Amino acid sequence: MVTVADNSQVKLTRKDFQSSQEVRWCPGCGDYAILATVQRFLPSLGIPKENIVFISGIGCSSRFPYYMSTYGFHTIHGRAPAIASGVKIANPKLNVWVVTGDGDSLSIGGNHLIHALRRNVNLKILLFNNRIYGLTKGQYSPTSEAGKKTKSSPFGSVDHPFSPASVALGAEATFVARSIDRDAKHLEEMLAQLAAHEGSGLLEIFQNCNVFNDGAYVHFTEKDVKDSMQLRVEHGKPFLFANGTKGIRFGGARGFDPEIVTVGEGGVPLSEVAVHDETEATGALAFMLSKVQPPTFPMPIGVFRKVQRPVYEEQVHAQIAQVTKARGEGTIRQLLTSGETWRVD
């Protein structure tokens, strides 16, 4: 068996993570920005690149592993979380990343995504959400807005979309975050938090498909609306946006309906604004963040949820170690002669 060297601090640069393969996404695709950010970010982990594995399914985003100079596996549609689970369980010392899209992980591969998250396999899942099928040239996806006109929905889609973060939270994910392709600084911060988390984590990245769904996110990513339409959440900090002039508090008839309030002069005191707690027990706070969106609310980005739970593969190996310690390591001879046997002379 191979033994993996300790992830002792090694000095690598962005260039060390670039493979020899020519990057072949459409010019202007949001994937370029994400790739660059990931390559810039990885050296900060200090992990030797032979211990890093990128695993993807099928779709535009799933070409990602070919452009990384780490170990990589471009698999089949929707199955990346299951293959990655096999890799991570087989060798827990590897640092395993999954790159997937909204069609790959939420449609054909929905089952694998939810179960990898439920088990808490220590996988870092990057979900590039462009709300469209790009590689098959423009059909609506499970995150496309209802009514969307696409090649396969010329009269508007009658499919109701869901939020990847909501799905992840429903699946008992221990880490759920969201970022934006073009916000390199925020994305890098989210990658760092995801990498540091012990357990499975889903990072949804709003990614622009400039060919089939251009401008899907401009209403909250453009410079002029960014401040007023993004809610950048941080653990322990109040839900403020629009330069701190607006906030979200819980109120309404039931006392827990999110509502936008003006903060400070002419509005409510800061103390009335809800404060983010990524460890909140029921996950309701994170779920609220996964659901609210423009035009009624600003778009939340940041870490929605981060909790600790035993990691799947560690438990698998601990059980093996425990039983082996109790029974001694098995041998073929012991196996074959165990239980009832008799001799014929």
Next chain:
Amino acid sequence: MSTASDDVTTPHDGGKPHRALEGAVIRFSGDSGDGMQLTGTQFTNTAAVLGNDLATFPDFPAEIRAPAGTTFGVSGFQLNFSSRNIFTPGDQPDVLVAMNPAALKVNLPDLKMGGILIINEDAFTKQNLDRAGYDDNPLHSGVLSHYRMFSIPISTQTDAALKETGLSFKEVQRAKNFWTLGLLYYLYGRPLEHTLKFIEDKFRAKEDVALGNRLALKAGYMYGEVSEIFQEIYDIPKAQLEPGLYRNMTGNVATAWGALAASKKAGIPLFYGSYPITPASDVLHTLSRYKHFGAITFQAEDEIAAVTSAIGAAFAGQLAITGSSGPGIALKGEAIGLAAMVELPLVILNVQRGGPSTGLPTKTEQADLLQAMYGRNGECPVPIVAASTPSDCFIMMMEACRLALKYMVPVFLLTDGYLANGSEPWRIPEDDELPDVQGHFLTEKPEGEFHPYLRNEETLARVWPLPGTPGMEHRIGGLEKSFTSGHISYDPENHEKMTWVRQEKVDRIANDIPLAHVDGSREGGKLLMLGWGSTYGAIHQAVNLARAEGLDVSHMHLKYLNPFPRNFEDVLRKFDKVVVPEMNNGQLRRLVRDKFLIPAIGLNKIQGKPFKVEEILACIKRELA
């Protein structure tokens, strides 16, 4: 009448005359809740320890607890035990135990004329007779006059024997299978020790139940001794078996143990990805108990995750196996293609059952051979091996692992429901009899530019560099690869070449497997019976019987179905006629015709049941007439 006490082990035989028999076939049958599988297994294990050769055939319904008393809820366990070498669980039972009218109705047509019929008459109530569809009570209508019937109030007897135990009525009635087993032990002069020990171990936590079962077992035995219903008891001496250490073995356990042995032999940890499915689940259950062998069992969220997690484990350097039955294999098809494309070792176990679709989950069939051969998109050859007997599953699993690791390919192992649940005595192999299973990891970067599709010139296997090894970082995937660099390639000539490489790699395995063995005349003759898989016993015995009658017939049984053994075509051409008995609609026959243009003839049975020896013997006689 004496009552059973709890302090003796095997009581006296009552001084009745003993008659020696060569062997006997017993079928236990009852409601699926009557514990007939347990009863049959206990009789089997006792017979095995006494040195009989044996073969078993459990036959149970898909419903866990079908409505009581109905014919579709009948569960059966047939056992053939003998002082001679035997190869099948027997065509017709000599003894039928029927615990209720439905069991009688379903099984009576199989009982030998003049055979022994043991009946629990307490269960022949109006309600049960109605449920089984009997208008008249067969115990009194005369329809059973051709059999030696012993109609016994088994429920009442069990009740009487257990009345002091304080067990509830329900618990007492649950012990009637042990009462029946005791009676059969008496009839065949079997000691009770083995089953007494089993009861002690199994019901360790429930002392009152253990006591009840012990009392019932002994009471059944005593009843045989004192009631005078049997005029004689039967001795079935030890069989002449090859010297060695033996154990009883079922196919699914042998399959699981083969995987553990392969893992140990290769020094590579086992990863078994599976999703529960009948009749393959016992492999998952068995492997999950062997954590101290380093075995990882991953109960996946679905069949696709079961195979893909295994592929991930193979990429990371483990001995990867996924197991299922036909419907699950259908779901794994795309992923098996991926394993073929990225050239990673993977064993796919198919414990076949009746199909298509959900089909007959608990019944046996061999109808997934063409699925294994062709059931993927594109040109995707996959080696196929098949086990012939329950214990053969052990060696063939090791063989599947050996080939997968050596040639860096996915390999199919085909067994079936009949092998999976059937059992036979197995001579435990010595270390030097085990296949040489080895992994060929590339641990150091070779000179020059590294790419992951560097090949072994002889086997054409690609290298297996593991994530975590410095200097060999690489990317693989389902897109076509350039033969030289391993990078994505859409080049037309390259695709044709790679298709050829994947085929050639499989074809070269023919140089690495044993030649096909012929029982009978190696020089050829009038008729060759060609089989594969679990039909081995029935064909073997039928051919032996036919040859004893002077008929010119031989038997060849394939364990390697893709590629075929090197001598396969030569052997086929030496015979005037080739007949292929299969539990399908002619799948191996089709492959033989397709590959060699030999007009092979089919003998096909698609009833969810194994062949009877007489069915094959009749075919031999027909073809030679």
